[in-house]
Amino acid sequence: MNELQAQDTDTWDVIVIGAGPVGENAAQYAIQGSGRTAVLIEAELVGGECSYWACMPSKALLRPIEVLSAAHALPGVLGTRLDPAGILKRRDAVIGNRDDSGQVEWANGAGIDVIRGRGRLAGVRTVEVTEPDGTVRVIEARQAVVLATGTTAAIPNVPGLAAARPWISRDATNLAEVPRRVAVIGGGVVGCEAATWLSSLGSSVTVLQQAPRLLPRTEAFAHELVAKRLEEAGVRIRTNAKVERVERPSVNEAGVGRIHGGPVTVTVDGEELAVDEVLVAAGRVFGTGDIGLENVGLGKLAENHAPIPVDEQLTVRDVPGDWLYAVGDVNGLALLTHMGKYQARVCGDVIAARAEGRPMDSVRYRDLADSRAVPQVIFTDPQVAAVGMSEREALAAGVDVETVEYDLGAIAATSIQRQDYRGRAKLVIDREADTLVGATFVGPEVAELVHAATVAVIGQVPLELLRHAVPSYPTVSEIWLRLLESREPRVS
Known part of the structure; x- marks a missing residue:
């Protein structure tokens, strides 16, 4: 049954509201290998925020910058300049020019139907869909309804800010023209990544961060290394900054990724900052x-636009009958695409097991990663890759904390990778259990280090045993050996 033929029925086994990667995974895992049916309800593009407005376009913009940075750091490599038009053209190719026909084709090939429209719960296992032409239809689920409606960009309640029609993350990732001067409100992941590509494409960027440092949820050295590199690239960083008001006399409807009017005046701590566009990167709703x-x-x-509480099976709490699930950003557990997809796989497996009356004693049917092993990579220059708890979070959780740190630039492999490599690594250890509860790596191309740490955290591998995991030489994975050697010997 395809997108058009989906109009011929009003009942499926599984209904998923939201057809981003998370919703797609939930539908797939709930019905694969069975005769069950599923339908995705989507008001925008099938493939969702990640495919067109977040993960994929942002990383497409950042990758050329990484390559150029590596080239600059290697004597003997020639040809070191960016082609902004070429970068934007490649970005558009990566996101399929915002054409979701391939995603719909995938869904149909997996036996999943698609209905275009806005879905709303209307009762138990019942969903009301308002289609693009205004037609309202009611559909029902035999087994489950999954909510995968994600988040949207938050606009802080600053006088004049909303009226100025600032850029949000969608504009920054889908930029069609590069503003000469940009103020970025927010110094978290989105703000730092966007500052990286905007400055590299030619913008004069000022980051306005309300907190005392960038990336406040990471280890302190992440701020130090990322801020230093941004400042070297010409980005101005103002921490402890209070944005008091925003004024833009001329506003237009230029569209996503185009400058939304005339010059903007941003008043920060009593001073006026003149820019051509404001990018708001201050959280999600x-x-x-x-x-x-x-x-x-x-x-x-x-x-209250609050997240939906769920249990370890991703079943919505306080709704009887085990038929309603919430996965991805909307449940507030971890606002990361890969974590949402992980939750969707667990959720789909749970739906399938319940539909078939199978026991769910296995850990396969429990969301374990969100409580102990959430990995994340921030694709700034340098990259920040982390999993589990920071030292501050571990102490707050009452863990008997031990930490070890090491200079990544002292690893033999990093001197091969580039000259003057700057980076740092840190392990957060539960001293009593002798297991890893968190790890952070900051440096060029450290993203590939974090999965080994994720395995160690989720597997609760004793660090004395981890010493026997021998890193290949010369690779940056040697950092594991150096970190473990840096620990004080345990007294038995």
Whole structure:
């Protein structure tokens, strides 16, 4: 059954509201290898935020910058300049020019139907869909409804900011013209990544961070290394910055990724900053406001745009009957695409097991990673790769903390990778259990280091045993050996 033929029925085994990667995974795992049916409800593009407006376009913009940075750091390599037009053209190719026909084809090939429209819960296992032409239809699920409605960009309540029609992350990742001067409000992941590519493409960038440092949830040395490199690239960073008001006399409807009007004046700590565009990178709003939660007894969540609480099976709490699930950003556990897809796989397996009456004693049917092993890579220059708890988080959780740190630039492989390599690594250890609870790596191309740390954290591998995992030479993985050697010997 394809996208058009989906109009011929009003009942499926599984209904998924939201057809991003998370919703797609939930539908796939819930029905694969069975005769069950599933349908995706999507008001925008099948493939969702990650495919067109977040992960994929942002990394497509950042990769040429990484390559150029490596080339600059290697004597003997010639040809070191960026081609902004070529970068934007490649970005468009990576996101399929925002054409989701391939995603729909994948869904149909997996036996998943697609309905275009906005889905809302209308009752138990019942969904109301408002289609693009305004037609409203009611559909029902035999087994489960999955909410995968994600988040949207937050606009802080600063006088004049919303009226100025600032850029949000979608504009920054899908930029069609490069502003001469940009103020980035927010110094978290989105703000730092966007500052990296905007400055490399020619913008004069000022980052306005309300907190005392960039990337406040990471280890302190991540801020130090990322801030130093951004400043070397010409980015101005203002921490402890209070944005008091924004003024833009001329506003237009230029569209996503185009400058939204005339010059902007941003008042920060009593000083006026003149820019051509403002990018807001100050958090996300949960997609719970208009999905019919009031029809299943969760109206307060909708009123407050709050995340939807779930249990380890991703079943929504306080809704009886084990039929409603929430996966991805909308449940607030970890606002990361890979974690949402992980949750969707667990959720789909749970739906399948419940549909077939199978026991769910295995850890396969529990979300374990969100409570102990969430990995993340920030694709700035240098990269920041981390998993589990920071030292501060571990101490707050009452862990008997031991830490070890090491200079990544002292590893033989990094001197091969580039001259003057700057980076650092840190392990956060539960001293009593002798297991890793967190790890952070900052440096060029450290993204590939984090999965080994993720395995060690989720597997609760004793560090004395981890010493027997021998790193290949000469690779940056030798950092594991150096970190473990840096520990004080354990007294038995």
